[in-house]
Amino acid sequence: MMKNTVLEFLKKTDGYVSGEELSSTLSVSRTAIWKVITQLKKEGYEIESVTRKGYRMVQTPDLLMAQEIQYGLQTTLLGKEVIWFQHVGSTNEEAKKLGTVGAKEGTLVVAEEQRAGKGRLGRAWVSPPQKGIWMSLLLRPRIIPMDASKITLLAGLAVCEAIHQVTGLEAQIKWPNDIVIHGKKVCGILTEMSAEMERVNYIIVGIGINVNTECFPEELQNTATSLCIEAQQKVSRIQLLQRILCTVESYYLPFMATGAIESILPIYKKHCATIDRDVKVSGRNIEVLGRAVDITKNGELVVRKEDGEMITVLSGEVSVRGVYGYI
Amino acid sequence: MMKNTVLEFLKKTDGYVSGEELSSTLSVSRTAIWKVITQLKKEGYEIESVTRKGYRMVQTPDLLMAQEIQYGLQTTLLGKEVIWFQHVGSTNEEAKKLGTVGAKEGTLVVAEEQRAGKGRLGRAWVSPPQKGIWMSLLLRPRIIPMDASKITLLAGLAVCEAIHQVTGLEAQIKWPNDIVIHGKKVCGILTEMSAEMERVNYIIVGIGINVNTECFPEELQNTATSLCIEAQQKVSRIQLLQRILCTVESYYLPFMATGAIESILPIYKKHCATIDRDVKVSGRNIEVLGRAVDITKNGELVVRKEDGEMITVLSGEVSVRGVYGYI
Numbered sequence: 001m002m003k004n005t006v007l008e009f010l011k012k013t014d015g016y017v018s019g020e021e022l023s024s025t026l027s028v029s030r031t032a033i034w035k036v037i038t039q040l041k042k043e044g045y046e047i048e049s050v051t052r053k054g055y056r057m058v059q060t061p062d063l064l065m066a067q068e069i070q071y072g073l074q075t076t077l078l079g080k081e082v083i084w085f086q087h088v089g090s091t092n093e094e095a096k097k098l099g100t101v102g103a104k105e106g107t108l109v110v111a112e113e114q115r116a117g118k119g120r121l122g123r124a125w126v127s128p129p130q131k132g133i134w135m136s137l138l139l140r141p142r143i144i145p146m147d148a149s150k151i152t153l154l155a156g157l158a159v160c161e162a163i164h165q166v167t168g169l170e171a172q173i174k175w176p177n178d179i180v181i182h183g184k185k186v187c188g189i190l191t192e193m194s195a196e197m198e199r200v201n202y203i204i205v206g207i208g209i210n211v212n213t214e215c216f217p218e219e220l221q222n223t224a225t226s227l228c229i230e231a232q233q234k235v236s237r238i239q240l241l242q243r244i245l246c247t248v249e250s251y252y253l254p255f256m257a258t259g260a261i262e263s264i265l266p267i268y269k270k271h272c273a274t275i276d277r278d279v280k281v282s283g284r285n286i287e288v289l290g291r292a293v294d295i296t297k298n299g300e301l302v303v304r305k306e307d308g309e310m311i312t313v314l315s316g317e318v319s320v321r322g323v324y325g326y327i
Numbered sequence: 328m329m330k331n332t333v334l335e336f337l338k339k340t341d342g343y344v345s346g347e348e349l350s351s352t353l354s355v356s357r358t359a360i361w362k363v364i365t366q367l368k369k370e371g372y373e374i375e376s377v378t379r380k381g382y383r384m385v386q387t388p389d390l391l392m393a394q395e396i397q398y399g400l401q402t403t404l405l406g407k408e409v410i411w412f413q414h415v416g417s418t419n420e421e422a423k424k425l426g427t428v429g430a431k432e433g434t435l436v437v438a439e440e441q442r443a444g445k446g447r448l449g450r451a452w453v454s455p456p457q458k459g460i461w462m463s464l465l466l467r468p469r470i471i472p473m474d475a476s477k478i479t480l481l482a483g484l485a486v487c488e489a490i491h492q493v494t495g496l497e498a499q500i501k502w503p504n505d506i507v508i509h510g511k512k513v514c515g516i517l518t519e520m521s522a523e524m525e526r527v528n529y530i531i532v533g534i535g536i537n538v539n540t541e542c543f544p545e546e547l548q549n550t551a552t553s554l555c556i557e558a559q560q561k562v563s564r565i566q567l568l569q570r571i572l573c574t575v576e577s578y579y580l581p582f583m584a585t586g587a588i589e590s591i592l593p594i595y596k597k598h599c600a601t602i603d604r605d606v607k608v609s610g611r612n613i614e615v616l617g618r619a620v621d622i623t624k625n626g627e628l629v630v631r632k633e634d635g636e637m638i639t640v641l642s643g644e645v646s647v648r649g650v651y652g653y654i
Contacts, residue, residue, distance in 0.1 A: 093427075097427070100423065120523060121523070121526060145472050145473075145520075145522070146472075149524045152524055176524070190523065192522065192523050192528070193521070193522055194519065194521050195472070195519065195522070196517065196518065197447075197476045197503070197518050197642055198447065199448060201519070314471075314473070315471065315525040
């Protein structure tokens with residue numbers, strides 16, 4: 001695509017690129033180049049044009065567009081197809097539609113804003129414009145539905161590490177896959193699947209990260225935070241998104257081959273805010289107090305109840321003492 | 328709807344219904360009545376019109392249209408919404424689309440013909456026009472994904488009983504949910520779901536029954552049969568479909584309340600062609616020979632291996648000696 005080539009030229013050049021150089025390299029007219037530049041400006045790129053010097057990239061827009069995500073991206077599967085929205089109901093809903101019509105494994109849906117963003121169990125997820133990463137990955141692993149929650153764990157770990165790598169912040173995982181910093185939630189992951197009883201058709205890993213939110217409504221201030229608040233500076237969404245694609249892929253590809261998560265469990269547990277903490281497990285009609293002591297190879301949480309009995313928790317609400325204001 | 332009222336009048340009247348009677352009862356013009364009659368004829372109803380006598384229903388078409396399914400239907404949930412297709416790719420695909428856009432629980436998708444009918448694991452399912460019942464039910468149970476296979480069992484039992492009630496044939500269930508007669512397959516059920524890790528969004532129960540197929544291609548003659556072949560007479564598709572909706576509902580409503588299938592297990596096992604038979608369980612890389620001895624309260628098959636060890640099988644290929652030509 002000519003647009004991407006022009007963009008690459010402008011990005012890798014420190015000073016000016018002449019229209020003549022561009023038109024001769026791409027073998028198109030200078031009018032064609034001018035049209036591409038105009039298009040890029042419309043998309044939000046700030047490009048300076050100076051007579052007899054040419055074009056210079058002043059600033060790329062703070063948008064998660066395909067060409068920005070894919071520029072220099074070091075993955076082989078994830079993000080090779082990117083569907084970008086200025087705003088959308090929810091990226092998971094769009095990704096599910098794509099899954100149904102046969103879109104490729106690794107397809108990424110990303111939006112600047114979600115107007116009906118969803119958390120687990122139908123809860124609302126606030127996703128203001130350009131303040132976060134609101135993304136969904138379409139995966140097609142050959143697994144049975146029961147193993148889908150392993151992907152949830154794997155994604156949680158990958159996002160946790162990506163956040164640390166890009167910001168230096170000590171993020172932790174609240175089992176199974178919330179990411180917390182200083183006991184406040186910075187990222188939620190909503191995994192959904194379409195499946196037969198014996199195999200998964202596709203899995204959607206929806207990831208929502210509060211990146212550059214400056215402040216939260218009062219009722220959320222004790223439980224929610226953003227990377228920007230924690231790092232006390234703006235964080236590059238593009239850089240973080242690229243990093244996430246790399247870390248998720250680095251865990252997903254080996255998982256695909258083996259179907260097992262044993263190899264990542266030690267790292268997962270190390271980053272897990274739930275292990276060795278007092279927890280409250282809330283089910284439909286029960287509430288169990290105890291201490292989280294381990295995670296099984298199926299990804300279940302092992303809790304030692306107050307009376308000493310050990311139980312494994314597959315899903316459900318687990319409150320961790322010291323996290324989200326639970327005392 | 329005026330069409331349904333006219334239809335009901337014609338069906339419940341043995342002789343002629345005068346146009347005058349219809350128009351005065353419905354408070355519409357006789358021209359309006361004439362238009363409805365014309366419409367019904369187009370849909371395949373054979374209606375005799377005789378001057379000064381009126382209209383008489385000679386024959387209803389052999390089609391699974393909404394008004395036919397709902398006429399006299401004794402359910403409270405299933406089939407209250409019917410989406411009918413002359414032909415369709417697959418009813419499960421249509422039902423999944425409806426599930427995604429929020430269609431009501433109990434919605435029935437039914438087609439005269441499927442052109443891309445699917446069995447388990449992506450296998451093709453042949454669905455010739457008007458020869459079978461090709462249907463999908465949309466359910467929205469409040470269960471976790473792991474419990475979805477219970478609905479598969481429940482549906483298998485319900486279809487098995489409906490077949491017996493309508494045709495008198497001794498149908499059996501090949502675990503988990505194929506229906507067989509004399510060792511040949513007469514019905515397949517493909518259950519699919521959309522789910523989060525902790526709850527099901529919706530479940531599609533796809534049911535395909537060979538009803539009036541007169542003969543099968545040679546390569547299928549040892550493994551496939553139809554109700555018509557087994558009963559040696561044509562079977563009413565409408566009557567069977569209505570019966571299925573009733574029997575599925577009669578098992579589904581109590582399941583919804585308790586989330587358990589213990590109460591139906593004794594009946595299920597009685598009709599199960601797999602229990603007390605030699606079986607071969609084929610997994611990804613393994614093959615196990617043994618005897619099927621029980622079904623657990625989670626719907627798993629319990630197999631006693633040749634060496635005496637007991638294993639439970641959650642899903643996968645289970646060949647039963649004497650069924651589908653497995654010797």
